[in-house]
Structures are given as structure tokens and as C-alpha cells.
Amino acid sequence: xxxxxSPSHILAAVAALQACDRQGAVRLLEDELVSGPSSGDRWKSxxxxxxxxxxxxxxxxxxxxxxxxxxxxxDRQLFYWGELAGYDRTGRARQxxxxxxxxxxxxxxxxxFLGTLAGQEGxxxxxxxxxxxxxxxxxxxxxxxxxxxxxxxxVPGDPDLAAMERLLPGMAQAEPAIQARFxxxxxxxxxxxxxxxxxxxxxxxxxxxxxxxxxWDPEALGRFVDGLIRDFVPQTxxxxxxxxVARRALFxxxxxxxxxxxxxxxxxxxxxxDGGGEVNLLRAALIATGDHSLRGALDYQRRxxxxxxxxxxxxxYFRMLEGRFRTDRLVVxxxxxxxxxxxxxxxxxxxxxxxxxxxxxxxTALSCFRTFFSAxxxxxxxxxxxxxxxxxxxxxxxxxxxxxxxxxxxxDYQALVADPQAWIPRIAAHCGLxxxxxxxxxxxxxxxxxxxxxxxxxxxxxxxxIGLSNAYSAQLEPFRxxxxx
Numbered sequence: 001x002x003x004x005x006s007p008s009h010i011l012a013a014v015a016a017l018q019a020c021d022r023q024g025a026v027r028l029l030e031d032e033l034v035s036g037p038s039s040g041d042r043w044k045s046x047x048x049x050x051x052x053x054x055x056x057x058x059x060x061x062x063x064x065x066x067x068x069x070x071x072x073x074x075d076r077q078l079f080y081w082g083e084l085a086g087y088d089r090t091g092r093a094r095q096x097x098x099x100x101x102x103x104x105x106x107x108x109x110x111x112x113f114l115g116t117l118a119g120q121e122g123x124x125x126x127x128x129x130x131x132x133x134x135x136x137x138x139x140x141x142x143x144x145x146x147x148x149x150x151x152x153x154x155v156p157g158d159p160d161l162a163a164m165e166r167l168l169p170g171m172a173q174a175e176p177a178i179q180a181r182f183x184x185x186x187x188x189x190x191x192x193x194x195x196x197x198x199x200x201x202x203x204x205x206x207x208x209x210x211x212x213x214x215x216w217d218p219e220a221l222g223r224f225v226d227g228l229i230r231d232f233v234p235q236t237x238x239x240x241x242x243x244x245v246a247r248r249a250l251f252x253x254x255x256x257x258x259x260x261x262x263x264x265x266x267x268x269x270x271x272x273x274d275g276g277g278e279v280n281l282l283r284a285a286l287i288a289t290g291d292h293s294l295r296g297a298l299d300y301q302r303r304x305x306x307x308x309x310x311x312x313x314x315x316x317y318f319r320m321l322e323g324r325f326r327t328d329r330l331v332v333x334x335x336x337x338x339x340x341x342x343x344x345x346x347x348x349x350x351x352x353x354x355x356x357x358x359x360x361x362x363x364t365a366l367s368c369f370r371t372f373f374s375a376x377x378x379x380x381x382x383x384x385x386x387x388x389x390x391x392x393x394x395x396x397x398x399x400x401x402x403x404x405x406x407x408x409x410x411x412d413y414q415a416l417v418a419d420p421q422a423w424i425p426r427i428a429a430h431c432g433l434x435x436x437x438x439x440x441x442x443x444x445x446x447x448x449x450x451x452x453x454x455x456x457x458x459x460x461x462x463x464x465x466i467g468l469s470n471a472y473s474a475q476l477e478p479f480r481x482x483x484x485x
Contacts, residue, residue, distance in 0.1 A: 010029075013028040037065075041069060063080045111130050112144050132148070148160065167182070216379045245350060246351050252356075262416070267332045277334060282333065282345060283341065286341055286344055359412075360413075360414060362480075365479045
């Protein structure tokens with residue numbers, strides 16, 4: 001084992017990725033584990049980089065070494081536990097917490113973390129207990145107020161609402177992201193009480209804070225979409241060498257808040273299927289193609305024409321999937337933004353089937369605007385940007401569903417929740433599955449859910465979320481102008 005002064009391979013790994021050499025980057029990170037020190041701040045960077053390219057075991061070991069760095073602070077431990085939880089190793093995180101002295105286990109940050117784990121697993125009563133214990137010790141923790149507001153329904157005269165309103169003036173001193181999170185939690189409280197004007201004003205304040213820090217370039221994305229639609233057509237796709245992979249793969253695609261987690265829950269209720277969530281592993285496997293363009297795909301193919309290049313990338317995807325979930329069963333992949341490389345996805349994996357969710361655009365837009373996405377959705381902080389993004393996604397949906405009509409099943413969210421008995425068999429058949437009774441009662445399936453839909457999938461399928469945008473009809477005019485014009 002090396003020392004803290006050992007030269008790091010991190011920059012070389014970054015350079016390899018910039019050259020579209022994922023395998024080279026992985027080898028460098030593996031070398032870092034062998035020759036690098038047993039602790040040190042560098043390991044946080046290694047953990048993040050490894051996670052971005054789908055190397056779970058490297059990421060976890062790097063996070064563990066970071067947690068062992070002197071001084072061994074609680075922040076370092078929380079980073080490690082967060083990595084474990086994010087990769088479905090919650091048992092290891094809980095065991096590490098049980099081994100702590102009781103005074104540390106009662107620290108507000110630890111209690112909040114345990115509440116988060118409980119909520120992701122559907123134990124909302126335990127989550128609320130943890131959050132309330134947190135606030136009893138540290139009543140001004142904005143992230144805990146936000147988390148509590150997400151799992152409860154506020155009622156008139158609610159003391160939690162009064163407490164949050166008292167804290168609101170002081171939130172102006174908090175970091176913008178923390179302040180925005182609190183505002184979203186308070187907005188949700190007023191939404192529960194049907195004071196939609198006050199709720200929307202708070203959502204808008206929080207979104208403005210996030211938009212200031214997270215920039216989005218609709219013109220750049222528009223040019224990228226133009227290129228996909230221009231270049232990925234049957235005649236040009238025939239220039240790509242066939243992939244020899246016969247293994248099945250299941251993908252659920254659609255806009256955020258369009259019902260993708262519900263369909264994942266239905267599929268993951270099958271005895272042969274696991275839910276994978278937003279794993280983002282196919283994007284990692286496709287690093288070799290550069291920007292996911294047809295030109296990048298052809299360049300990759302020319303470099304590796306003698307080695308069955310597409311089967312190699314497919315094998316890499318399945319290897320990462322098995323490492324992430326420790327199973328060789330079918331795993332539902334519902335990573336956001338897969339419409340941006342759907343052509344390569346369906347070429348790479350001839351056995352793949354896609355379920356594409358479509359939902360009323362105004363209901364979807366409002367739900368996106370009301371959701372505090374932790375990262376990766378910078379277009380969601382403005383109703384105008386949401387409209388622009390939806391238009392681009394509509395174009396991609398129309399393009400890919402026309403080119404691959406047999407492999408993409410379009411599911412209308414409103415139709416699904418209105419008649420699940422009819423739609424669930426269609427979804428199962430498209431994915432090559434026999435319908436099982438538990439798929440018709442998917443809310444009873446217990447599994448970790450990391451998305452904002454964690455509560456909805458724990459409840460029976462219903463039409464209750466259809467038309468929610470009607471309460472905000474006047475406020476949604478900027479979306480309509482951007483989307484329909």
C-alpha cells in the first residue's frame with residue numbers, strides 16, 4: 001500500500017475519459033487502489049469519478065478510505081454511508097452506525113440520514129420519528145424540515161407549518177441550495193392546504209435560487225436533438241455493425257414525473273425482475289462513442305472493427321449492472337435522458353424493450369416545477385425552460401417511436417391508472433413476461449426507491465393525480481407559451 005505522497009492516477013483517469021477510453025480510466029483507478037494510500041482526501045474524488053463511470057466497488061472502497069482519513073469527522077462518515085446507501089448497501093451503512101458510540105448515533109445528521117433510509121424503503125412512520133428526533137435536537141435544520149414535509153400531509157392549524165413559517169425569515173442567511181430546499185418544503189405545506197397562490201410563490205422563489213446556480217442551454221440541446229433526428233435514420237443505422245448480444249434488457253423512459261417509477265414498480269414486482277432506478281450505466285458504457293452522436297459511434301466502430309465492438313459495450317453494461325445489483329436477473333433501467341441515446345441503446349442491445357411513458361404535459365410540467373430535483377435537471381427551475389425541454393423531448397419521442405415501433409411501447413399514464421387491469425398485461429407482454437398477481441398489486445412490493453415518487457408507488461394505483469395542474473392554471477401560462485407556441 002502506498003503513502004499519502006504517492007502520485008495519483010486521478011488526473012490520468014480523467015484524461016482517459018476525455019479521450020473516450022473508459023476501460024483505460026478503469027484500469028488507472030484500479031491501479032490507484034493498489035498503489036494509493038489507505039486514507040486521504042484524494043479518495044473522495046476517486047469515489048465520485050468511479051461512480052460516474054459505473055464502477056461501484058471502486059467507488060465504495062474509495063469512499064471507505066476517505067471516511068478513514070484523519071481527522072475522522074462525521075461528514076466523512078456520512079459521505080461513505082451515502083455512497084453505500086446509493087448503491088443498495090444500506091445494511092452496511094446501518095451496521096456502521098450501530099457500531100458508533102450512542103452520543104454519535106443521536107447526532108442530528110445521523111438521525112436525519114436514518115430517516116432518509118427509512119423513507120426510501122417505504123417506512124414513513126420510522127422516517128418521521130427520525131426526523132422529529134432530529135428537529136427536537138436541532139430545530140432549525142432546513143433539510144430535515146424539507147424531508148418531513150415530503151412525507152406528511154399538512155392540515156389546517158398544523159404546528160409544523162407554524163414552526164416553518166417562523167423559521168422562514170432566517171433562511172435568507174442560508175446557502176442558496178439549502179434555502180431553496182426549505183422553500184420547496186414550505187410550498188408543499190401550503191399546497192396541501194390548497195393555498196395554491198402562496199404555494200406557487202414559494203416554489204418560484206426556490207426555483208429562482210436554483211436557476212441562478214444551475215445554468216441550462218436550450219439552444220445547445222436543440223442543436224444536439226437536431227443532429228440525432230437528422231443522422232439516426234434507417235439508412236445510416238445500417239452502417240453500424242450488428243450487435244451479437246441476445247440478452248434481454250428492460251428500459252422505462254419518459255419525462256420526469258410522467259409515471260416512469262410506477263411502471264418500474266409494476267415490472268419490479270415480477271419474481272424475475274429487479275428495479276434498477278436511475279442507474280445511468282448505459283451512458284457510462286457508451287463513453288467510447290464520445291457524444292452519443294452517429295459520428296461518434298462510427299468513429300468508435302472504426303477503432304475496434306475487428307473486435308465485435310457493440311457486443312463489447314453491451315457486455316460492459318451488463319457487467320456493471322450485475323456489479324451494481326449483485327444479480328443476473330432482469331433489471332429495469334429508468335435512467336433519465338435515455339432519449340438522447342435511444343438509437344445507440346436499441347442498436348447495442350437488440351433484445352432490449354422500452355416502455356415509454358406519456359402524460360398530460362401540464363400535469364407533468366407542474367409536477368416537475370414542484371419537485372426539488374437534487375441534480376441533473378437544470379431545465380426544471382423555470383416554466384419556460386420546462387416548456388422548451390418538453391418540446392425537444394416530444395420530437396425525440398416521435399422520432400424514436402417511428403424508427404423502432406416494435407421495440408417501444410407507448411403507455412399513456414392517464415390510461416394506465418384508469419385501467420391498470422388492461423394495461424399491465426400489455427406492459428408485461430411487451431417485456432416478455434407472464435403477468436403475475438403481484439404486478440397488479442405493485443404498491444405492496446417492498447424495495448428501495450430513491451426518486452421523488454417514493455410515496456406514490458407505495459399507494460394503490462389511482463387517478464388521483466390526474467388534473468392536478470388545474471389548480472395552477474393561471475401560473476402555468478409561461479409553460480403554455482413556451483410549449484405550444
